[in-house]
Amino acid sequence: MNEKISRMHFFFVVKHHRSKDLSRAQISNFPHPHLSLFVFFSVPQPSLCGATMRKAEGGILLRLLLLFMLHATGTSYSPPGKPTLTRCRSPEKETFTCWWEPGSDGGLPTKYALYYRKENSDKVFECPDYRTAGENSCFFNKNDTSVWVNYNITVVATNALGRTFSDPVDIDVVYIVKPNPPENLALTVLWDQTWPYLHVSWESPQKADTRSGWITLIYELRIKLEDEDEWEEHPAGQQKTFNIFSLCSGGKYLVQVRCKPDHGFWSEWSSSQYVKVPEYFNREKSMWVLAVIFSAFALFIITWLIHMNCHNLKQCILPSVPGPKIKGFDEQLLKDGKSMDAFSSLVGANFPPTTTNYEDLLVEYLEVFVPEERELMLEETKELHNDSLKFENSTSDCDSGRGSCDSHTLLIDKSEEEKGQQPDQQSSEIKMDGKGQDEEDKYLTCSPENVDSHQLSSEKVKTWPSSFSPLPEYSPIPLQQPNSHETSKQPCLSDSLFAAGPLPSHFPHLGHNTKDEIGSSYWQFGISNKQLHLLHQQMEAHQQLQAHKNASVSNIGHLQLPSVRFTEYVEVQRVSDQNMVILHPVPSHPETSYPDWHQTEEYSKVKCVDNDNGLLLLQREGVEEGMDMCSYEELPESDPSKTTNTTFTSPCSQPAPSVQDERVVGGYVETSVFTLPTY
Amino acid sequence: LPGLDPLSAVWVGIICLVFSSRLSTMKAASICPNDQTGCHLLPLANLFDRVIQHSARMHGISDDLHSEFELYFLPSKNQIGRVSRNCHTSTILTPNGKENAQRIAREELAEIILKLLVAWRDPLWHFHQSMSQHDEFTNFSSNKSLEMSDMVHELRKGVLKVVEKMQMLGIISNSVGDTGSPEALLTSDSAEWRFMKDYDLLYCFRRDSNKIQNYLKILKCRIVPKHGC
Numbered sequence: 001m002n003e004k005i006s007r008m009h010f011f012f013v014v015k016h017h018r019s020k021d022l023s024r025a026q027i028s029n030f031p032h033p034h035l036s037l038f039v040f041f042s043v044p045q046p047s048l049c050g051a052t053m054r055k056a057e058g059g060i061l062l063r064l065l066l067l068f069m070l071h072a073t074g075t076s077y078s079p080p081g082k083p084t085l086t087r088c089r090s091p092e093k094e095t096f097t098c099w100w101e102p103g104s105d106g107g108l109p110t111k112y113a114l115y116y117r118k119e120n121s122d123k124v125f126e127c128p129d130y131r132t133a134g135e136n137s138c139f140f141n142k143n144d145t146s147v148w149v150n151y152n153i154t155v156v157a158t159n160a161l162g163r164t165f166s167d168p169v170d171i172d173v174v175y176i177v178k179p180n181p182p183e184n185l186a187l188t189v190l191w192d193q194t195w196p197y198l199h200v201s202w203e204s205p206q207k208a209d210t211r212s213g214w215i216t217l218i219y220e221l222r223i224k225l226e227d228e229d230e231w232e233e234h235p236a237g238q239q240k241t242f243n244i245f246s247l248c249s250g251g252k253y254l255v256q257v258r259c260k261p262d263h264g265f266w267s268e269w270s271s272s273q274y275v276k277v278p279e280y281f282n283r284e285k286s287m288w289v290l291a292v293i294f295s296a297f298a299l300f301i302i303t304w305l306i307h308m309n310c311h312n313l314k315q316c317i318l319p320s321v322p323g324p325k326i327k328g329f330d331e332q333l334l335k336d337g338k339s340m341d342a343f344s345s346l347v348g349a350n351f352p353p354t355t356t357n358y359e360d361l362l363v364e365y366l367e368v369f370v371p372e373e374r375e376l377m378l379e380e381t382k383e384l385h386n387d388s389l390k391f392e393n394s395t396s397d398c399d400s401g402r403g404s405c406d407s408h409t410l411l412i413d414k415s416e417e418e419k420g421q422q423p424d425q426q427s428s429e430i431k432m433d434g435k436g437q438d439e440e441d442k443y444l445t446c447s448p449e450n451v452d453s454h455q456l457s458s459e460k461v462k463t464w465p466s467s468f469s470p471l472p473e474y475s476p477i478p479l480q481q482p483n484s485h486e487t488s489k490q491p492c493l494s495d496s497l498f499a500a501g502p503l504p505s506h507f508p509h510l511g512h513n514t515k516d517e518i519g520s521s522y523w524q525f526g527i528s529n530k531q532l533h534l535l536h537q538q539m540e541a542h543q544q545l546q547a548h549k550n551a552s553v554s555n556i557g558h559l560q561l562p563s564v565r566f567t568e569y570v571e572v573q574r575v576s577d578q579n580m581v582i583l584h585p586v587p588s589h590p591e592t593s594y595p596d597w598h599q600t601e602e603y604s605k606v607k608c609v610d611n612d613n614g615l616l617l618l619q620r621e622g623v624e625e626g627m628d629m630c631s632y633e634e635l636p637e638s639d640p641s642k643t644t645n646t647t648f649t650s651p652c653s654q655p656a657p658s659v660q661d662e663r664v665v666g667g668y669v670e671t672s673v674f675t676l677p678t679y
Numbered sequence: 680l681p682g683l684d685p686l687s688a689v690w691v692g693i694i695c696l697v698f699s700s701r702l703s704t705m706k707a708a709s710i711c712p713n714d715q716t717g718c719h720l721l722p723l724a725n726l727f728d729r730v731i732q733h734s735a736r737m738h739g740i741s742d743d744l745h746s747e748f749e750l751y752f753l754p755s756k757n758q759i760g761r762v763s764r765n766c767h768t769s770t771i772l773t774p775n776g777k778e779n780a781q782r783i784a785r786e787e788l789a790e791i792i793l794k795l796l797v798a799w800r801d802p803l804w805h806f807h808q809s810m811s812q813h814d815e816f817t818n819f820s821s822n823k824s825l826e827m828s829d830m831v832h833e834l835r836k837g838v839l840k841v842v843e844k845m846q847m848l849g850i851i852s853n854s855v856g857d858t859g860s861p862e863a864l865l866t867s868d869s870a871e872w873r874f875m876k877d878y879d880l881l882y883c884f885r886r887d888s889n890k891i892q893n894y895l896k897i898l899k900c901r902i903v904p905k906h907g908c
Contacts, residue, residue, distance in 0.1 A: 094777055120765055146775040148886055174889055213900035213908055214777045214893070262735065263742070263889070 063160060078106035079162030083155045085169045089178045092207040093147060093215055093261070096140050096173055097133040100155045100166065110159040114138040119150035147173045177264035179217060180205035182240075182257045187275040190243075196280055198223075198244040202257050205267070221257040222269070231256075247277045723844050724906035727899040730837040734895055737830040738888040740823050745881045747820060766883035767871040768798050773890055780897050786851045789842050792894050793855070795887050796835040802872040803828040806880055827884075834891070850902055 081103025090096035102112060114127035127138035138153075151173075155166040182202040190199050200221060208215045218238055222231040225248065236242050236257075247253070253276075256269040306313060771794050774780040780788070807824040845851045872880065900908035 120769070142776070142778075147777075148773070148775055148890055172886070174886075209777065211900065211904075211908055212777065212781060213896035213898075214780070216896065263738075 075107060077108050077161060078104075080104065080106050080108070080110040080157035080159045080164050082164045083112060083157045083166045085153060085155055085166055088153070088169070088171050088176050089265070090145075090173050090176050091178065091180055091205070092209060093173060093177050094142050094209075095145050096171075096176060097137055098127075098140075098153055098169075098171075099133070099137045102136060102157060103164065105157075106159050106161060108159040108161060110157050112136065113156045113158065114153060115156065116151050116153040118146065118152075145173060149173070175263060177215070177261045179208045179215070179259055179261060179264070179267045181267045181270040182219060182259050183270070185255065185257055185270050185273045187253075187255055187273050189275060189277060192245075194280065194283070195245070196247055196249075196277055198247060198253065198255075198275060198277070200242045200244065200255055200257070202240055202270070204240070204259065208259075208261075216262050217259040218262070219257060219259045220266075221255060223253055223255045226252040226254060226274075249277060249282060250279045252276045720848070720903050721906065723841070723848065723850075724899070724903040726837075726841050726844060727895070727903060728907070730834065730841055731892065731895050731899065733830065733834050733837055734888065734892040737827065737834060738885070738892050740827050740830070741881065741885040741888050744820060744823050744827070745885045748878050748881055765871075766879075766887070767802070767875065768795060768883065768887055771795060771798065773894075780894065781901070785845075785898060785901060786855050788894055788898050789838070789845075789851065789855050792838055792891055792898075793835065793842075795891055796831055796838065799831050799884060799887060800835070802875075802880060803831055803884065805873070806877060809877060838895075845902065 083100050083102045085098060085100045088096055088098040098114065100112065100114070102110065114130075115124050116127070117124050125144075127140075128144055129139040129141065130137065132139040149172070151171050152168050153171065154168045157164045157166070183205055184201075184203045186201045188199045188201075189196050191197075202219070202221075204210050204217055208217060210217055216238065219236040219240065220233060221236055221242055222233045223244060224231045234242060234244070252274060254272045254274060256272050258267045258269050260266045771791065773791055773795075774783055774788075803824070807821075807828045810824045811821050842851070842855050846853050846855070875883070899906075
């Protein structure tokens with residue numbers, strides 16, 4: 001108590017005549033010079049009673065004096081202001097300190113006291129240590145500190161006029177830990193090959209006990225160049241070493257480190273440590289410099305090259321778009337307004353068709369060949385044979401003009417088969433007889449389902465002249481009569497134009513029928529029908545099938561053409577249950593009946609048998625060859641056994657006997673009775 | 680057996696033998712080929728680390744929840760009413776200082792940890808239930824309370840494993856029970872915690888989770904001091 005009072009620096013000296021050992025107080029400025037009071041503070045005597053008595057007396061006297069002074073001087077004095085507890089901190093979770101901020105003292109000496117209460121206890125304790133931590137602080141040592149216990153702390157300010165309590169604060173030691181900064185910070189420059197790096201090491205603060213696991217600290221360090229302002233921070237976790245790379249050569253660095261418990265506050269930064277990085281050659285930098293220079297140089301060269309070849313590049317990268325150009329088309333003429341002249345070059349020989357008689361363009365023919373081998377055919381067949389082989393190889397059937405029932409490949413295959421079987425046959429009739437009905441049925445099958453003739457059945461199929469359908473891949477066979485044969489091969493087209501190019505090749509295929517295969521032509525017919533199935537897969541358009549068949553049939557006929565006298569005719573015997581047209585060969589009488597035959601009857605080439613059991617016959621144009629056009633007729637067969645009548649629009653022209661070798665003249669089926677007249 | 684021909688049975692048997700032999704060899708191949716000092720304790724140290732990490736996470740969650748609560752429900756921190764708080768686990772005697780914690784026996788320390796974990800099992804579950812009913816809480820908080828509740832379970836299992844391992848190694852005696860002493864049972868059965876407010880419950884649990892974490896660390900550094908202490 002006495003100590004406290006002495007702190008207040010009273011400038012009054014009170015003369016205490018009773019006590020002998022008076023300590024003279026310092027005489028300093030008085031508010032009123034004429035009033036001087038000497039206050040002697042009594043030193044505590046050994047005897048307790050005396051001391052306390054004096055104390056009490058002193059205190060009362062003091063108060064009286066104070067009051068007098070207040071009255072005399074006129075200054076205002078008040079009870080102390082409210083102190084506030086600013087913070088409480090524990091450096092190692094074993095002790096802690098609390099600091100407070102005093103309020104106004106009210107002009108009077110104020111004393112402060114800290115009281116605390118532990119959790120769930122009403123007992124009030126006063127701060128054990130006001131000195132250790134400095135002014136306005138309270139230090140709790142290990143004995144007084146309990147962790148995980150709630151402290152309720154209050155500071156009281158007392159002066160002569162009153163006392164003021166601060167707001168109470170609850171603290172738990174665990175959450176107020178702020179450790180001391182780490183110690184023994186050491187920096188060393190180490191070398192990683194040619195690169196220096198900084199190795200930083202430190203130790204945990206002495207007080208914090210990390211070894212026993214009581215506190216767990218995590219560290220953080222920061223570094224900067226001496227001249228810089230910005231620090232570079234690096235969290236280091238729980239480790240006590242750290243490596244820093246990418247140092248400036250010859251630079252001087254500052255390093256600091258701090259720590260924090262897992263739940264608490266960061267410590268202060270430790271004192272800076274300096275380190276100087278030795279000079280070293282930064283290969284990386286120089287490499288970058290070189291790379292930049294090189295790329296700049298390369299860029300320059302490229303730019304120069306581009307500039308030199310400006311035009312060429314332009315052409316290469318952005319080629320000029322060709323203007324629309326039509327061969328033979330003169331723009332100027334169009335601009336001038338002479339449209340007809342302009343288009344004149346476009347007009348081909350046959351386009352637009354000048355003839356209005358489209359009937360002339362139609363090809364109508366029906367050819368049914370009776371197989372009969374003739375020597376005259378040999379030459380032809382040989383050539384045809386070659387071509388046929390060639391054609392045979394191509395699996396993709398480009399020929400769109402073939403009838404469906406006829407297949408050149410079919411013919412070839414079958415003819416090959418037949419080769420061995422029937423080397424020599426003089427008359428197809430004999431063959432036919434020999435084969436019997438079964439074979440006839442077998443071979444002369446024209447399954448309706450193979451033929452998509454339903455489309456055709458509804459309309460007349462016209463074939464177009466060969467000028468519309470050139471196929472470059474097929475070389476025209478000189479043997480052929482250009483138009484007639486080609487047209488004969490041309491497909492029955494309703495609405496589209498198909499190339500008849502492959503048609504000529506049918507001839508060579510047919511030529512595969514050697515002289516030995518006398519009776520093969522009608523076989524071929526049958527074969528073609530049979531093989532229709534195979535072809536069907538290849539050919540998509542039914543027109544192709546039809547054309548093919550057409551061609552095949554014509555091919556068949558072609559074989560027979562060279563000599564009229566060799567022509568065999570197949571008599572349509574009947575139509576079997578399976579919609580097969582059973583043809584009966586008619587014995588041919590050479591050189592005789594042909595003209596008669598042609599004059600009297602009209603024949604149309606069997607194109608195919610449609611689904612409705614109709615035989616589709618083709619019209620053929622035979623203007624140039626002297627062949628009259630046969631009318632295209634559909635022969636509906638409601639009753640297989642019945643032979644229906646067909647009408648002929650125009651008489652078929654008979655094939656000129658003069659074109660024996662070159663031309664194919666198909667056999668004809670007299671549609672009226674499906675029998676061919678005998679010569 | 681109709682479908683099992685002898686050949687396949689033989690194959691199965693061979694395969695089984697191979698596998699079993701492999702497993703046994705795997706067991707035999709331990710981490711410590713040469714019996715270095717303290718090497719055989721490495722698995723125990725790892726176990727301790729895992730458990731300590733787990734407890735740290737648990738404490739973190741409780742801390743977050745507590746501050747969230749303070750933000751929403753108790754704007755003024757220094758209410759006098761808070762002093763009268765009494766945690767239901769106060770009946771469990773826990774060391775309140777470093778010296779105390781280092782002085783008591785390892786078994787006792789382990790036991791205290793387990794008691795604390797057992798005592799908080801039910802209260803946390805109910806806390807989570809009440810949390811999810813309140814509309815004010817965000818899903819975030821609700822998830823955290825559930826996580827907290829689960830973690831207590833997991834941590835208890837982990838600590839039991841550690842104790843088991845220690846007992847196996849002969850470090851501690853077999854006095855550490857599984858279900859806990861009657862004291863712990865009383866604590867968990869007592870209805871005290873039911874009368875506590877949510878905020879007080881959180882406050883108490885935050886502190887207790889910190890205790891658990893700290894005790895585990897002390898235990899580890901007492902038993903396996905060379906592994907990261």
